[in-house]
Amino acid sequence: MSEGEAFDFQIDRIITIVKDTGAKVIGLQFPEGFKRRSPGIGSKIEDETGVTVLISGNPCFGACDIDVALVDNVEVLFHFGHAPLDDNALSRKVYFIETRSDVDVKAVVELAVPELKGQKIGLITTVQHVHKLKDASLVLKEHGKDCVICTGDSKIAYPGQVLGCNFSAARNEDCDEYLYIGSGQFHPLGVSLATKKHVLIADPFVNELREADSSKVLRQRSAVIAKSLDAESFGIVVSSKPGQERMKLAEELKKMAKKHGKDAYILTMDLVTPDQLLQFKMDAFVNTACPRIAVDEVGRFNAPMLTPLEFEIVLGEREWEDLYFDEIAGE
């Protein structure tokens, strides 16, 4: 996301909320790509309202990742760049500023039409572009395609929206293929693996098309599984982030490991990084935190980092054919 692109930070709405709530101290939390905007936005809010602004310096990768320590120190937290999750017990104090993009999507969808082989196209995107799915569907219809925008599970705020850990809005059985609108690679890859259908990426920022090619990731995942087959000790990682905590799953996996005569240890932590796991001499790790970690950081850990599904394959409790991306499902 470069400086020139226009995202809606809703400064006027924030100022109104600050004035209406009479808050004296507020927090601002931005994902990595927007952090550089925090001083300007913070100053503006302070100048207009006289409120004291605290800016979260912690890494932030999703709505799963509310800065709970900051929430405790402020009356209102503005969380930028993500839509609310269902299970956010903190959300009384948290306002989600979704930071929608005003970039046009019609041109790149026009470009995509000739590449779409199917008749019934599933439309998916991130929260930055959900308000543009209607534009996209109109273009597809003009070209004679049928268009489906599905409602996801309880973690998904908008029809057609996907998260890096939740592809439930891409579960329409009778779609022929998917068109993903956005710049990232991970979400469409996940959809491709979750649905085993063709996924075309239409990037509206650079007006380019790409294929979601899961073959490289699948080879990497197979290698991680293969390297873990002889492992005797496993560190099962649990994040304490509110939307990533899967302690029950970790406990089940630990029991499963013991059943197969393997040693397993539950490691709890906030941010999961290769550096931080260096100190633990395990034969392999299992990540129950943000599903992206095992995939995005593949090869950077000092031992193979498995997803929960992959761990089941290692233990012989699941078939290789039943390998999908790990998801954190809602209801």
Add this chain to the structure above:
Amino acid sequence: MSEGEAFDFQIDRIITIVKDTGAKVIGLQFPEGFKRRSPGIGSKIEDETGVTVLISGNPCFGACDIDVALVDNVEVLFHFGHAPLDDNALSRKVYFIETRSDVDVKAVVELAVPELKGQKIGLITTVQHVHKLKDASLVLKEHGKDCVICTGDSKIAYPGQVLGCNFSAARNEDCDEYLYIGSGQFHPLGVSLATKKHVLIADPFVNELREADSSKVLRQRSAVIAKSLDAESFGIVVSSKPGQERMKLAEELKKMAKKHGKDAYILTMDLVTPDQLLQFKMDAFVNTACPRIAVDEVGRFNAPMLTPLEFEIVLGEREWEDLYFDEIAGE
């Protein structure tokens, strides 16, 4: 700390506490150097008591750094390697396992005697060796030296103990010089800067003597101050760790900055790292979290990282001559 060295992890005491409290889920938290011991210790406790063990994977650099998320998920937390701090509101659930070293200190103190020029020697060390200060003082006395072991402020659990952020046990006016027993460099450097007295390091692990030479650090600190003199925007960093949080200090510094026409922003975070501050385009930072960060990570931040005292020098509110290491004082 190599494998061969014997530290007392008090496994029998832990097992007794687990049995006595009837805890079903306990946490173990280790500083970086001891994390590799966690699977062995965790297994032993699980096998002997049937308790479920959760191991903290978060970085841990002191008793200031209790894993608060883990505390919430367990009945008892065993925190290794540090002595309790006065202000630990969590300590009802937290047992401090100080991990004392059994290494002999007499030999290295014998070695130190000829290098001690003064008559009255202040003895200081970390918690790993506090129980050996008596041995050290006997050696000094045998050689005709007077020996002082001072009580620190409320953050200091034992006479003669120093922390990386608290040298209050080295404030005896009529000491001629200090003898530090331990392996690190930072604590004796801090004492040297805090007292402006000669500090000799006696490392009992390798049986070697070193001088605490603060000149390099002083040059580095002067450079950091000099580079910040033209800065217009400052990110004032506040840690959310229970023993490192100095929000009031940060607010005072922000006011002081405004008085001098500078922009200042309070950034709250858990772990303070150069990577995590990369996203914030500030002319300089001020660290109110763990005092070691600015010193140990000097040059690794994308902008000068000042201590609070150094920031006062930059703003012209303090004389260069009054530069000391930053400390987090008790009462």
